[in-house]
Amino acid sequence: MSESSYRGSQEGMGTRAVTAATIGTALEWFDFTLYGAVSATVLPKLFFPSMDPTNALLASLGTFGVGLAARPLGAIICGHLGDKIGRRNLMLGTVTIMGLASVLMGLLPTYGQIGVWAPILLVLLRIIQGFALGGESTGAQLMALEHAAPDRRGKYSGLLGLCSPLSQIMANGVLLLISSLLSSDDFESYGWRIPFVLSFILVVVGLYIRLKVDETPAFLELKKTAVARAGNPLSDAVRLHGKTVLRWMFFFCGPAALFYLIVVFSLSYITKTLEVPKQTGFLLLMGANVCAIVGALAGGLLSDRIGRKKALAVGSIATLVILFVYFPILETKSFFPMLVIMGLFLGFTQFQSGIQPVAFAEAFPTNVRYSGSALAYTGANLLTGGPMPVVAVWLLSAFHGSPWAVVGVCVALNLLSLTMILTAPETAGIDMNRADTELGEVSTGRSQAHAGAHSRSTL
Template sequence: MATRAVTAATIGTALEWFDFTLYGTVAATVLPKLFFPSMDPTSALLASLATFGVGLAARPLGAIICGHLGDKLGRRNLMLGTVSIMGLASVLMGLLPTYDQIGVWAPILLVILRIVQGFALGGESTGAQLMALEHAHPGKRGKYSGLLGLCSPLSQILANAVLLLLSSSLSPESFDRFGWRIPFLLSFVLVVVGVYIRLKVEETPAFVELKKNKVAQVGNPLRDAVQLHWRTILRLMFFFCGPAAIFYLIVVFSLSYITKNLEVPKQTAFLLLMGANVCAIVGALAGGLLSDRIGRKKALAIGSTATLLILFVYFGILGTRSFWPMLGIMGLFLGFTQFQSGIQPVWFAEAFPTNVRYSGSALAYTGANLLTGGPMPLVAVYLVSAFNGSPWGVVALCVALNAVSLIMILTGPETRGIDMNRVDPAARVSHH
């Protein structure tokens, strides 16, 4: 059942990340022409990228609502819901009429579907992590955590590969007319697979145990999480602000910096990013496995120190404009960032008792993405222009975030081997 749970969680999450990433790539290329044709090219691109941001902004809402329901109704039921919603939104996106066909309704519907996608991903990320980790053997939680950490880089590679394949096999006109729709419509097949696998997974032992306990029936998970565990939520959120910012700095901002500021061809930039994502997969697995051996804190401290040191040489090495050094430094940077993201699911899950685990983890995770992850590409663009093309403003900001992150790791408790079936005794008291 543990293997089944981690398979269901990994496939489902990779699928949702695939849809999410796919949209980001399409938003930067095809959508401005089709959905915002009345604007000048720059405004259209900004409007299109803003729709990508809307998806990120909707994630905390999904996390809060799904977190509360997941702590009340169970992990499995929520997982079936989020994967179905995400798939439906993607299929509808593939069928969406363009601006020429229905006018201003086209961009409005695009934004609505994007909000729905973000909402589903917000609920999915944490839920899938808990489904896998609450089923896992205590000594293998880190390994499972690492498997979940590779969903995002894997989907980046797949989304870019699919678009590369379609754009190279179709004429530009055909790609703009119908080619970009194909991967969205294919999501339907993936959803059927996702739902089928998840139906085969039982509810997690920790939640089953919780249901026997009276605390679960009287508690309000969201309120209990905020009232009783706000310190833990803030500590974990400030920890993850570092990796979240650096992740988006590499995968979104670096792409525009390499192509615009350094004038490296787009194809080369995509190759660099795909190569870096391969390193990220290795990093996520290594982080998870190492945390089972030496503990979560030590492993996270290694990853965090590595990204801190790389920050000082990252832009200098990119500035060489030569392929192998650029690939090397992007691979190391994204690798050590995902090394931490591979430990994040288990560190967050072990930090909370079962009755508030979904709510607490989701608040910390999406809070970090909202604070630093989402805004990072825009803030970085602003800082580079404010410093007359010099990246040192961006470096200073990231060093500060990384330092805060490292402090949060070092001041937190070690959680490896903790009992995952524990329930909050304070929650029982607060309702009498």
């Protein structure tokens, strides 16, 4: 095969990989975010009817947080296995688990039918969902980015970053359609279940797409080295790259908290506190997520031009400014201003999330890339993403309906994130086929010369 033919073949596989990763992850995120929408609207009444409205909402949002809490477990197990047996095999398993858990969730009896077993089983299925997504998110990112040319990694990263807002549009669009066609009683009785039950389609589509993609070149190169046989990815990620894991975890604490503040808490705040109709809330979220898709793509593309660090700083500073005007504009209850501010807020949050995949992937060598990236990503969601809606509801109640305590917490997290960005090394263009290839380096912490080659990706 000629060099040009080989390059064309590699580019074709890269395109196929990012397509498979984007579509497959968007389908998995669809189920995950669908639950977020119903947990803020119908699940409190169906699964926690014995509680007062505020506590029922807190309990329901708590089950949403359980899914995020389970993601680190999925990240740890799948990350270790992905660094050992490959990215592709893990991706086939996670999409299957997510789809089956979602189907069962759509068939789950309510508290009125089986009592306390209803919320127990709800939590169990939510844990399974979180486990699958914890392994899925990073694996799909690496599958695409390890196939990408260095000058296209940001672009591919932006495409991966649109999975979450795309799933939000799909989930809220489906709920809006169903709630418009059914009465309120019918929607609460069975309408919300329909998209969950149809999740078996996700399994079929996800498996078909991912079976068409080869294992990544970086992992195939890793398999030729001694460390692929002797290394322990999880242990090596913590022992040799622990500072890098912590840096990127603390960075993502800001975007993770802001994302769930907007897509979960804001829906509850708009519909319950401001008493805006549910259909209007769904429309606002759909519009904001259109902006988020643009933001994710813009962030990824800009990071290819000016570097990961500068592009991340742009998004972080923008969200910091928007925080101070977000709730006052929502309180106008005027549709267009609400749509604009939610679009800008979610757009610049996803601007950072569009850069996150490539920033994380470039920060770690191949032998610990899955483990290290997954620990940082899911750790941030565990610390701030999952708890954010619950903390926001509690603060809103504790401060008698004033949202400024919520703003204060988010500002602090945003400043932490910005600090991590400004003190981070630039990684754009780094060799992603690199690994801690010498057995001596694995056991002693890398030789001086090899450590120098990796100094850009450590704290």
